[in-house]
Amino acid sequence: MNSIINTQVVIVGGGPGGAASSVFLSEKGIQSVVIEKESFPRFHIGESMTGECGNMVRRLGLEEALHVVPKTIKHGVSVYGQGGINAFWIPVMRRTETGELEKAETWQVRRGEFDQLLLDKAKDSGATIVRGKALKVITNDENVPCGVTVRQEDGELVDIMADIVIDASGAATFLSTAGITSEKERGNYDRQIAIYSHVKGAVRDEQDNTLIFYRKKNHWAWFIPLDEETVSIGVVTPSSYYRSSNEDMRDYYLREMHKINPQLSQRVPDVNLVEEVRATSNYSYHIRNFTGKGFLCVGDAHRFIDPIFSFGLHFALTEAKFAADAIADYLLDGVGKDLENPFAEYERHCELGMDTIQDVLDCFWDHPISFAFFAHSRYNEDIIDIFAGRIYQKQPSRGLQAVRKINAKGRLAAADKTPDMMSAMAD
Ligand SMILES: Cc1cc2nc3c(=O)[nH]c(=O)nc-3n(C[C@H](O)[C@H](O)[C@H](O)COP(=O)(O)OP(=O)(O)OC[C@H]3O[C@@H](n4cnc5c(N)ncnc54)[C@H](O)[C@@H]3O)c2cc1C
Structure with missing residues (x-):
């Protein structure tokens, strides 16, 4: 019993x-x-x-x-576009009681x-x-x-x-x-694999930002400084792409780190792995x-x-x-x-909060240039709010409305294309 x-x-x-x-x-x-x-x-x-x-x-x-835990202070996230260009930076900011944005800090642990x-x-x-x-x-x-x-x-x-x-x-x-x-x-981002470890010897930016390096849809890397010496680096790719490489996971990780984006490869000229190389797949x-x-x-x-x-x-x-x-x-x-x-x-x-992030991610992956424009200039403050996690408002901000509009247009266009593609294939 x-x-x-x-x-x-x-x-x-x-x-x-x-x-x-x-x-x-x-x-x-x-x-x-x-x-x-x-x-x-x-x-x-x-x-x-x-x-x-x-x-x-x-x-x-x-x-x-x-205070007693190794960590870094995070001031923002920088996203580097394909080929290391078209970068945008989203600072960590809070809202004051009167609703103004002001600089804030969070952590990487x-x-x-x-x-x-x-x-x-x-x-x-x-x-x-x-x-x-x-x-x-x-x-x-x-x-x-x-x-x-x-x-x-x-x-x-x-x-x-x-x-x-x-x-x-x-x-x-x-x-x-x-x-x-x-x-x-x-989920929408299933059938991917993230391979990651901690490294020493990587070149970080002055502010210890979280860095994101984009290669193409669902093919990217993260760079997260964890303490004065250690950086978490992960490479994310479709699982099929990883399998077709027939490579050992460690070799694949080190090679992709140099291939994904020139902005990343110049930060990892000579790194030592200080953690096991691990992987998580099908996480969506x-x-x-x-x-x-x-x-x-x-x-x-x-x-x-x-x-x-x-x-x-x-x-x-x-x-x-x-x-x-x-x-x-x-x-x-x-x-x-x-x-x-x-x-x-x-x-x-x-679900309200999670759906907001789902829509933002769909826009980022499917319409990267429009998303960079929204984030960088058109709806900068709204995107700063979303990245900070202020995502439970019932009334969507103008930035979120724009994100949803462009997603909906994209889906309509994709649906319209399907019959054409089918007939083109039949021809
Ligand atoms: C590749 C990747 C990168 C990520 N990067 C980030 C990031 O940079 N920032 C971020 O915020 N999030 C990130 N995440 C997400 C983050 O890891 C999770 O969202 C977060 O850990 C969720 O916390 P949780 O408490 O829900 O679950 P977990 O942290 O997974 O905790 C669940 C706990 O339950 C225990 N458990 C499970 N089953 C049982 C059982 N039957 N009995 C007893 N115990 C059990 C487990 O041992 C575990 O300790 C990332 C995720 C992935 C896949």
Whole structure:
């Protein structure tokens, strides 16, 4: 017979989404148990923060603690176009109380140390951390999730019973795999592979910006300074292109680093790898119906679009805050108790932000020249807001409207072309 732990909220995953959910729940006086299968610190990709993500880190009370963690201050992101030209820079800026933009800073961190810091914060705030792997969801007679069975580090099984199950398991998508939410649908940027490592000896820009190097659609690289010496470099290409090279992953990584963009190759004349070369593929997916009675998902557990503009941590931390607010309303004030889905509004709100980023990315990939013009000049302030993560406004900005308009035109034109192409092929 499994031992039993009772709590109010059980959280699968102690990464940023899970740990931050727990901190925000503790602030409201709500108990939680966080289950994490890995021993921290562990390597994780996702090192560059948006401006509003940095604010969420401050809101979590981690700014002081970050002083002891290797990191760099990020002032903005520079995007280099094909061949190293047509570059544009988006500074990190916040909005003052009177609505003006002003300079701001955020961070680039090693996730091993950062995630450890956040999980320690969850523990210090009152969470119980269970080391082990969540194996299955426990449901009640009405098929509503009410707990999770966990195999702990020592092999013992424990049932953690709770009013609410949060899935913050990242790409493992625990509740989708268990059949509680919808199944994973492929995202727009599926079938790609990111190959990455940390290097020493790279030439960075004066400001330690995150740098993005574009070669062509879905073929690009990132350059993220992590401390005084180390830079995270990743190359992203279609998986089929990687497979057709028949190269060892390390050789491919080093060669592509010199091929993608001249602005990158001149920064890596002679680099030493100080981390294993790792890869993540097929990372773009979308899970719908990710809330319901007794459960909700946070961060990568329900959707990941594309890593190019560093929104993953932002979504994980911001949704953790939204989730804790929605759960507090439900558990403490009974909001939505009689509804079929008490967390439907939370789901709509999360999708609003993610859809905005999806549209911006579609525009960047499909209409790069127009996007550079919007970002650089026409809708500069609106794009600065979006890059900072101010993406939950119900009324879209003029810049976002323009992005959507050009996407819609592009789709119409593509649909119009299809019959012509078919008849051309038939000829
Ligand atoms: C190539 C690439 C580059 C990226 N670059 C950036 C970037 O520069 N900036 C950025 O903000 N984001 C970036 N991201 C995204 C970022 O990595 C994620 O969005 C972020 O880590 C999501 O946080 P999370 O808490 O939702 O999930 P995770 O950080 O993945 O945390 C999930 C945790 O759940 C645990 N877990 C899973 N299953 C179980 C289980 N059954 N039982 C117990 N524990 C479990 C895992 O061990 C893990 O610790 C990138 C992503 C990719 C693929």
